[in-house]
């Protein structure tokens with residue numbers, strides 16, 4: 001008989017259980033078993049550009065520290081949904097949003113939410129790498145300086161560049177222009193810039209579609225890595241990419257309708273909807 005009775009001698013302490021990442025389902029293992037807490041939730045979200053509806057009554061819950069992919073044919077509203085999450089659609093005059101978009105339970109469209117502060121917590125990386133016309137160092141340091149977080153700037157810049165798998169390639173040329181890097185390196189620099197702001201969520205809109213296969217593969221590896229620490233939401237046209245790197249997949253179809261949202265394996269191996277099956281087997285889209 002096992003004489004290890006230490007675990008039954010003590011009363012369980014709820015606070016300890018809740019703060020243990022594995023027990024609380026906060027770890028990647030917990031996430032994979034479907035227990036990850038929700039970070040972003042849309043409830044009956046509708047978006048219009050003037051009279052054109054781009055998102056139609058979309059409700060979904062995006063789990064913490066996983067990769068959630070959004071796929072679907074061109075114009076089905078993937079980017080629009082992504083831009084709702086950090087209120088980038090505010091910058092489009094014609095855009096109108098109804099319904100709820102919760103970030104850690106708080107509606108990002110509430111009057112007391114500062115969109116600039118929100119975008120620091122929810123960073124974004126775009127299809128075309130868009131480094132500033134500044135040095136590699138200054139690209140990463142820019143947001144830190146704006147926030148007044150300059151105490152240990154060198155260390156923070158190094159940490160962000162390491163986190164984005166770029167440090168080894170650029171550590172001897174930090175004063176050179178970010179625009180002189182290759183496309184893939186520029187995209188990792190943009191990811192470093194987003195990371196430096198210390199976000200909780202990183203949104204990526206087709207982050208690899210302008211890159212060659214080698215650079216794409218590096219970005220895909222990096223995304224998987226980032227999801228250990230951040231919640232990643234990615235729009236991609238590339239279904240194989242979604243299948244390779246995401247934990248959850250949302251399939252939007254024409255008219256801004258979310259047709260299916262499930263574990264990526266389920267979507268690709270056993271979709272519930274015929275429309276999703278037709279889409280992923282290439283019958284349309």
Ligand SMILES: Nc1ncnc2c1ncn2[C@@H]1O[C@H](COP(=O)(O)OP(=O)(O)OP(=O)(O)O)[C@@H](O)[C@H]1O
Nearest residue numbers: 049054072073074075076077078079080081092094
């Ligand atoms: N700035 C805008 N002004 C007006 N209409 C827009 C704007 N942006 C998107 N739309 C329209 O909203 C709908 C959804 O577009 P969105 O870009 O979100 O789709 P998408 O699925 O990301 O497309 P793609 O895969 O081609 O990038 C489309 O009908 C599009 O024409």
